[in-house]
Amino acid sequence: MSVTVIERKWHTTAEVAVMLNFGLSKTKMLVLTGKIRSVKVGRDRRILPVWVDEYVTRCAAEAEQEWCA
Template identity: 60%
Template structure:
């Protein structure tokens, strides 16, 4: 769902969809920063 929504990057490799570990790390960092902002306000 995250890929479909455009929240998580992926690439098409034949019939498979690949997600690089660094893209997962970027997504987690983005979510953590958003959570910190919510707690700070």
């Protein structure tokens, strides 16, 4: 008998807030302004893990530019 592990495909805004160590309000604002991509599923927002990574990478690149300027 084999065991299938189902990996999470989506995160909620609250889960992303915890991942980034941000408040829920700040995370919701980042989603609503498009700084973190998301899709609306019914009444809820869902965020792909890669979109969280894109946001972190973009923030790091912006910080790097500030330090190098």
